[in-house]
Amino acid sequence: MTPFERLARTPIAALEFANTLLTVPDAEIGTTPREAVWTHRNTTLWRYRSSNRQYAVPVLLVFALINRPDIFDLRAGNSFVEFLLEEGYDVFLLDWGVFDESDSDIGLDYFVCDEIPSAIRETLRASGQDEVSVLGWCIGGTLSLMHCGLYPDTPVRNLLLLTTPVDTSGSLYFNWTARDSFDVDHVADVYGSVPGRQIDWANKLMKPVTNYWTTYRRVWQQIYEGDFKPDAYQAMAKWVADNPPFPGQAYREWITFMYKENRLVRDRMRIRGKRVDLGNVDQNVLVVTAGADHIAPREGTLPLLDMIGSEDVTHFDRPGGHIGLMAGSRARREIWPDLAEWLGERSDR
Amino acid sequence: MADKPNTDGAPAPTPEQEVRRLYEEAESRVAKATERAVSRDSFGELLAMVTENAVAVTRIGNEAMDLVLRNLRLAGRQDINRLTRALGRTEDKLEQVLQEVERLRDDLDDDASANGTSSRRASGSGSSRSGSGSGSGGTTRRRATRRSSSS
Numbered sequence: 001m002t003p004f005e006r007l008a009r010t011p012i013a014a015l016e017f018a019n020t021l022l023t024v025p026d027a028e029i030g031t032t033p034r035e036a037v038w039t040h041r042n043t044t045l046w047r048y049r050s051s052n053r054q055y056a057v058p059v060l061l062v063f064a065l066i067n068r069p070d071i072f073d074l075r076a077g078n079s080f081v082e083f084l085l086e087e088g089y090d091v092f093l094l095d096w097g098v099f100d101e102s103d104s105d106i107g108l109d110y111f112v113c114d115e116i117p118s119a120i121r122e123t124l125r126a127s128g129q130d131e132v133s134v135l136g137w138c139i140g141g142t143l144s145l146m147h148c149g150l151y152p153d154t155p156v157r158n159l160l161l162l163t164t165p166v167d168t169s170g171s172l173y174f175n176w177t178a179r180d181s182f183d184v185d186h187v188a189d190v191y192g193s194v195p196g197r198q199i200d201w202a203n204k205l206m207k208p209v210t211n212y213w214t215t216y217r218r219v220w221q222q223i224y225e226g227d228f229k230p231d232a233y234q235a236m237a238k239w240v241a242d243n244p245p246f247p248g249q250a251y252r253e254w255i256t257f258m259y260k261e262n263r264l265v266r267d268r269m270r271i272r273g274k275r276v277d278l279g280n281v282d283q284n285v286l287v288v289t290a291g292a293d294h295i296a297p298r299e300g301t302l303p304l305l306d307m308i309g310s311e312d313v314t315h316f317d318r319p320g321g322h323i324g325l326m327a328g329s330r331a332r333r334e335i336w337p338d339l340a341e342w343l344g345e346r347s348d349r
Numbered sequence: 350m351a352d353k354p355n356t357d358g359a360p361a362p363t364p365e366q367e368v369r370r371l372y373e374e375a376e377s378r379v380a381k382a383t384e385r386a387v388s389r390d391s392f393g394e395l396l397a398m399v400t401e402n403a404v405a406v407t408r409i410g411n412e413a414m415d416l417v418l419r420n421l422r423l424a425g426r427q428d429i430n431r432l433t434r435a436l437g438r439t440e441d442k443l444e445q446v447l448q449e450v451e452r453l454r455d456d457l458d459d460d461a462s463a464n465g466t467s468s469r470r471a472s473g474s475g476s477s478r479s480g481s482g483s484g485s486g487g488t489t490r491r492r493a494t495r496r497s498s499s500s
Contacts, residue, residue, distance in 0.1 A: 040440065041440055041441075100433075102429070102434055104430075114441075118444070125451075175388060175393050176393045176396055179390075181394055181397040181401075182397040182400065186404055187400065190404045190405075190408045191404070191407065198403075206384070207380070207383075207384055208380075208383045208384075209376065209380035209383050210380055213376075214376060214380065217376070
């Protein structure tokens with residue numbers, strides 16, 4: 001590029017940059033056709049039907065309480081749901097919905113003892129099967145794990161846990177929230193449901209320069225050099241910006257049980273008075289960790305491998321971060337096929 | 350500009366490329382430094398203090414607004430939350446009743462199919478039918494979806 005071309009390119013790139021950022025809300029995400037199988041309060045169980053069904057055991061996807069589960073079906077051509085459908089699975093997605101202040105009394109027990117069992121039940125009824133594979137991501141993984149630890153008879157055949165926090169000590173969140181000066185009761189009481197923007201702000205603060213500067217600088221650079229892919233960026237940016245509130249009681253319990261008291265790894269987690277015994281987890285278990293995960297570091301997940309009672313335990317350690325593990329072209333190339341292969345060996349044809 | 354080759358044979362970087370490399374290196378160092386800073390105990394303390402103060406300000410604002418609404422005899426946030434929670438509890442109970450009804454219906458279906466099988470067996474209609482009858486019962490339950498909508 002000559003200096004003149006560079007000069008002429010700058011205002012054009014600036015316009016495109018502004019246009020890209022301003023039209024992020026218009027990006028289409030979660031476009032794979034689906035139908036609602038069951039609803040209860042805010043929760044919806046979605047079903048994605050495969051036209052190429054090869055496996056009998058359906059897959060139930062359980063996402064975290066932070067952000068929306070659209071990351072499983074980000075955009076056509078880069079959707080985990082689409083990938084599973086192509087592989088021949090019947091896919092169900094447990095969508096927690098968007099909580100508000102009136103849901104402040106919802107605790108972790110609501111998810112572990114009410115919604116996940118009901119979703120499993122409805123998945124089995126809708127698919128006509130006796131067993132289900134549950135794939136939980138982040139907090140969704142921990143909730144699924146607690147469910148299996150609490151209900152030894154649950155009809156879960158395969159349990160896939162992606163970047164799931166178990167032992168939180170040593171994580172950055174632990175450093176921020178486990179200290180006495182962080183009064184989680186005060187936060188939960190006043191907010192009712194903790195605003196999603198505040199949680200997003202805290203998440204981004206873990207890598208401030210990367211999240212608040214480098215991302216935008218790279219977008220500018222790619223636009224300037226003419227190799228920018230707006231669809232990929234906007235879909236991800238829209239998902240990242242969509243932060244539903246975290247129900248107050250669940251937030252209080254999550255921070256207290258998992259960070260301040262680190263109960264799960266100490267074998268002291270109790271839900272509705274019943275101890276969560278990870279020794280009861282006898283499903284086929286796949287644990288996936290990400291080497292550069294700063295939200296649920298690998299070291300915080302690995303103790304799980306020695307705590308569960310399952311005889312079939314597999315651990316995949318992959319490069320990438322908390323989100324990059326399951327979203328992006330690299331995930332499609334390097335991680336999803338491994339998940340599908342593991343699952344395929346344990347799902348009836 | 351990139352004419353003079355390096356010792357390894359690769360073309361020498363242009364001044365622009367060199368500036369960019371230096372910038373990215375600096376940015377990377379700053380990023381790592383900030384990540385170290387936010388992982389310090391003192392930052393954790395600061396964050397806890399900021400959070401506590403932000404929450405306190407929110408509380409003052411919420412309580413002032415609620416007081417205004419209450420004095421105007423208008424339904425406030427807390428009243429609406431109370432109603433929504435009551436609705437939620439009702440939905441919970443309905444869901445329990447619905448699941449129980451479905452369970453009973455399935456049990457009835459199982460009983461009906463078992464009785465049909467045994468009566469057929471008693472009337473000597475063959476064991477192959479009884480085999481198919483038990484196969485359709487058991488714990489596998491098929492049904493049409495209860496609420497269905499597309500998105």
